[in-house]
Amino acid sequence: MSLLIESICCVDGAIINVHYHNMRMNKSRLDLFGCKDAINILDYITIHEPVNKGIWKIRIHYDEAITSIEYELYKKKSIQSLKVVYDDTIDYSFKYADRSHIAKLFEERNKANDILIIKNGFVTDSSSANVVFYDGYQLLTPTTPLLPGTKRAKLIDEGKIIEKIIKVKDISSFSHVNLINAFLDIGDIVIPVTSIIL
Numbered sequence: 001m002s003l004l005i006e007s008i009c010c011v012d013g014a015i016i017n018v019h020y021h022n023m024r025m026n027k028s029r030l031d032l033f034g035c036k037d038a039i040n041i042l043d044y045i046t047i048h049e050p051v052n053k054g055i056w057k058i059r060i061h062y063d064e065a066i067t068s069i070e071y072e073l074y075k076k077k078s079i080q081s082l083k084v085v086y087d088d089t090i091d092y093s094f095k096y097a098d099r100s101h102i103a104k105l106f107e108e109r110n111k112a113n114d115i116l117i118i119k120n121g122f123v124t125d126s127s128s129a130n131v132v133f134y135d136g137y138q139l140l141t142p143t144t145p146l147l148p149g150t151k152r153a154k155l156i157d158e159g160k161i162i163e164k165i166i167k168v169k170d171i172s173s174f175s176h177v178n179l180i181n182a183f184l185d186i187g188d189i190v191i192p193v194t195s196i197i198l
Contacts, residue, residue, distance in 0.1 A: 002061035013052035020150035083112035
């Protein structure tokens, strides 16, 4: 199994945010393996039936090079609540294929649908998404994500969300939180902070 993965959204045959996926993949290849050549994901993806209709998850497995590609019909999860979990040792600074540490934390969610991971007192991510809080004026994302996502990077570059230090004690000062990832935009999954179980 390859060390890393990249999960890409394909809508009606169009690859979404491929520039940001290319940047993250090539940075990971450089940082972990010293690979200075740039790979373009579009050179490896084949859009065919039925992938040209609907929303698909394209999962790219790679190390120094791309080793395999999987196509899976995307199914949006229903997430209405989060359970705060604490882990000061977790490291997911690269998009590792091995998510066993996160999966173990996910088991602590109790009756909630998902988790909100706190590391050293700072808010990071849910089990599979970056988080964006709303304070009534601005959309704010923690400066401390476990994994800086491609959608997060795009929204920051566009000036739509702002990075801010957010600690667990700050959660109650917001009205709600959005979950964002390659498949989720602002407004797709919105959770009142009253549904975050501390």
